[in-house]
Structures are given as structure tokens and as C-alpha cells.
């Protein structure tokens with residue numbers, strides 16, 4: 001399956017990309033910030049292997065999962081819980097310093113973005129990462145010049161798997177359902193695309209809460225974005 005094949009009408013179209021685990025391997029930075037937060041609170045660090053499985057539902061859920069130390073922990077405490085608020089503030093401060101330091105762009109990403117741009121496509125990042133961290137990370141990775149728009153987890157009142165952020169980006173870039181595709185690494189991305197009625201590609205190399213992405217219902221599943229060229 002090529003990207004061109006996913007567009008039901010002709011190029012140019014709109015391509016929406018998830019960020020963490022799709023464009024950039026940012027887990028090393030996120031894990032370092034989570035561990036700094038835990039140590040600041042007098043708790044033992046958890047390390048990258050656990051943090052990788054906690055990324056994808058935004059910073060608040062990441063921090064809640066780290067405090068509870070389990071992947072499927074559903075936020076049970078009120079949002080104004082003092083420990084959570086402290087932890088979130090410490091995490092934000094730590095991640096602000098670390099963001100982009102250890103992260104790397106995945107193989108195949110640049111070639112895919114270049115090909116889409118070459119066809120006149122508009123490109124957007126649609127991530128659950130808070131907005132304030134998107135531009136610094138894209139700049140640090142040298143990816144910022146590719147994108148016409150970015151939508152973060154706090155840009156709207158809802159985030160993925162809600163379809164609204166995808167539809168917001170699609171409409172802002174003049175796309176339609178026949179000319180827009182979503183590319184992501186987790187169930188949040190694929191569920192959002194399916195709910196939005198958009199074709200979607202899942203990548204196997206990212207973070208999906210430790211689960212395979214093969215059965216999520218994506219139109220294509222790839223090991224590298226280079227496979228789409």
C-alpha cells in the first residue's frame with residue numbers, strides 16, 4: 001500500500017502525522033523527565049522500558065500512569081489532587097529542559113515527508129503532546145520546516161482518540177475525507193482516524209502500550225515510512 005493509494009482522489013492531499021513514536025523516538029527524553037519527577041517526589045525511577053508503554057495519551061495520563069506505575073491505570077483521583085498537580089508541574093519543568101536532547105527521527109521519516117511535500121501535500125502534526133513542547137522538538141529534530149500546522153493534546157478541549165483534532169487539522173489545511181490520511185503508532189491514532197472516517201497507516205516501531213498495532217484496523221501497517229514511497 002502506497003500513500004498515493006490511500007488517497008481516494010488525486011494528489012495533492014493532506015497528511016496528518018502523530019509525533020511521539022511515529023516521527024520521533026522521544027521515549028528517552030520522556031523517560032528521563034518522568035524519572036526526574038519520580039526522584040524529586042522521593043520515589044524510585046521506572047526507566048525507559050516502562051515509560052515507552054505509557055506514552056500516547058498525553059502528559060497528564062503519562063504522569064498519572066507513572067505515579068500509579070501501571071499502564072492501564074485510569075485516572076481515579078480528582079484532577080486537582082495535590083500530588084498529581086505537583087508531579088505534573090515537576091514533569092513539565094524537567095521535560096522542558098530535556099525535550100529533544102536524546103530524541104531521534106525514525107528512519108524513513110524525512111524521505112516520506114519530502115515525497116509528500118514534493119507532491120504538494122499539506123502536512124500537519126496531530127499529537128497528544130502538550131502544544132508548548134511541539135515546536136521545540138520539531139526544531140531540534142530539524143523537522144519543523146515540513147509542517148504547515150501542528151495540533152497538540154491541549155489545542156482543543158479533546159484529544160485523540162477523539163476524531164476532533166484530526167478533523168480540525170484537515171479542515172484548517174483545506175483537506176477533505178477523500179484527500180486526507182492519518183499516520184500513527186498507537187490505538188489513539190487509529191481509533192481517531194476510524195472515528196473521523198479517514199484512511200490511516202499504523203507504524204509498528206512506535207509505542208502502543210506494549211501491544212501490536214496489526215489488529216487495530218489501519219488500512220496499512222508498515223515497519224518504516226519508507227515502505228509508503
Ligand SMILES: O=C(O)COP(=O)(O)O
Nearest residue numbers: 020056057058127128129
Ligand atoms: O502522549 C503524548 O504525550 C504524545 O503522544 P503522541 O505524539 O503519540 O500523540
Ligand SMILES: [Mg+2]
Nearest residue numbers: 018020021185
Ligand atoms: Mg504516538
